[in-house]
Amino acid sequence: MEQAYNVFLLLGGIGLFLFGISFMGKGLEQAAGDNLRVWLEKLTTSPLKAVLVGALATAAIQSSGATMVMAVGFVNAEMMTLSQALYIMLGASIGTTITAQIIALDIDPWAPLILFLGIVLTQFIKNRTVKKIGAIVLGFGILFVGINLMGDAVKAMQLGGLVEGFLHNVHNPVLSLLFGALFTLVIQSSSAAVGILQVIVASSLGAAMGLEEVVYMIMGMNVGAVAPLVISSFSGNRLTKRAAAAQTAIKLLSAVTFSILMLLVPAIVSFVKGLSPDDVSRQVANFHTTYNAVSAVLMFPLIGLVAKTAEKVMPDAPEDEFFSRKLLYVTNDVSKSPAIMITQAHAEIMRFADVCRANLHTALESFFEKNEDKAELVIEREKTINFLHHEINTYLVSLYSKGLPENDVARISTMLSVASDLERIGDLAENIAEYTQAAASGRVKFSDGGLQDLGEMAQRVEYMVDLSMQTYDKEDRSLLAEAREVEDSVDDMQEEKTESHIERLKANVCDPRGGVIYTDMISDLERISDHAMNIAEGILGINASIEELQVEV
DSSP states (O other): HHHHHHHHHHHHHHHHHHHHHHHHHHHHHHHTTTTHHHHHHSSOOOOHHEEEEEEHHHHHHTOHHHHHHHHHHHHTTSSSSSHHHHHHHHHHHHHHTTHHHHHHHHHHHHHHHHHHHHHHHHHOOOHHHHHHHHHHHHHHHHHHHHHHHHHHHHHHHOOOOOOOOHHHHHHHHHHHHHHHHHHHHHHHHHHHHHHHHHHHHHTTTOOOOOHHHHHHHHHHHHGGGGGHHHHHHHHHHHHHHHHHHHHHHHHHHHHHHHHHHHOOOHHHHHHHHHHSSSSSHHHHHHHHHHHHHHHHHHHHHHHHHHHHHHHHHHHHHHHHHOOOOOOOSOOTTOOOOOHHHHHHHHHHHHHHHHHHHHHHHHHHHHHHOOOOHHHHHHHHHHHHHHHHHHHHHHHHHHHHHGGOOHHHHHHHHHHHHHHHHHHHHHHHHHHHHHHHHHHHHTTOOOOOOHHHHHHHHHHHHHHHHHHHHHHHHOOOOOGGHHHHHHHHHHHHHHHHHHHHHHHHHHHHHHHHHHHHHHHHHHHHHHHHHHHHHHHHHHHGGGTHHHHHHHHOO
């Protein structure tokens, strides 16, 4: 019974320890607010700055995993290159060692008081800033209470001797490194893994376990730090997978390079031990910091090569290029003739049209297939649509100062109008994706008649969008008559489908919750058709004079 109690004590201590680290990190992140994201986004203009920002950001929030995820998020948004993200992650590896240094502080007896102070600040003080500080203090207290419980359990169970026996019997640095990596993979935090190791070695009592026995395990724990990023990449896009692969390569290279360095300079471990000869927990923390700092120096010159290699091994797919957040046809070459600038702008508009059209189709597929993954893809791509719309507008407005002929100015004004209508179609496609999510989360059901009506109208609207884009692209006025007929038919369908829906409601055939989504979607489809008609009619203004257009820019 006593042994079972000790096991429960150990598990409870580990639970509190992990929760304390997480809670303290979230409190620090909330206190930092949006400033943290600004640092990561704006202060990474040079590799050295990126490393420093990564280190400071991670030291602030006590989570290298969170810093990595944010950096990869910027890569996905194409606001940062893979190399910049890798430099940030290099700094994050240094910043995360602060946790081990804090754990090495001999403040365990004060843990209950710190915990009580955190409770007071979070529960009895109304000031929001003080509450955020209280959350940090509370997490700090929980962390050390967990350490106390783990220490008591480790002593009672003599785990230090067991770990020492394991390490002495293995005699294989690779297995020790692998064990450290797997342990970190399980608990999803290198800071927590190293912290638990500190508690074990510090509580080993008579066990003669020193820093020499655990150095490779510490290195393995640092390799395992990529676990959260790798796991998140499974459901991520190609950029996320590429970043995870590159960061994993950096971590493995760091471990191999540092291992060779220790063979060449055996005094490294002795030097670290000499910094705090009587405190094995501090020795572990110091080696953790030394390893990451030296690895950062060694890996710094290789980041560019690793990034390029990852991009070659995992190249962009045509679809990635198509949906990339950059203009593909427009350049800033000031020597271009007006004819070339207009041609490139038109090509960019048509690419934008294809992106919006593709996202609309995916949104409709998500709805009729009840596919939430496609709905999430639509919502993610909508961010690309908003970015492209902004960049296209900025470029088109800049052309007004080029002294272009009147007809070209009229064409640019039409492009601005078309881009706006396309962006609105993108917004409405996002609405449809959100209907998919709402229907799935609320378990909403639609009648067979209702789904058939929506399917018929959606098919008609998609045809209308295709026709309008063809009309605008070819500037074919002969297609306008058909476009107007199709748009009128969509208006008629809206009225007919609405009346059919009312009849189904009266007959109690339709789910009222589904009815709300049905009427919203009918309305959105009709609005998509209206915007498509605006695009088709845009060709009427291409040859008009500036005075006739009166377009607001």
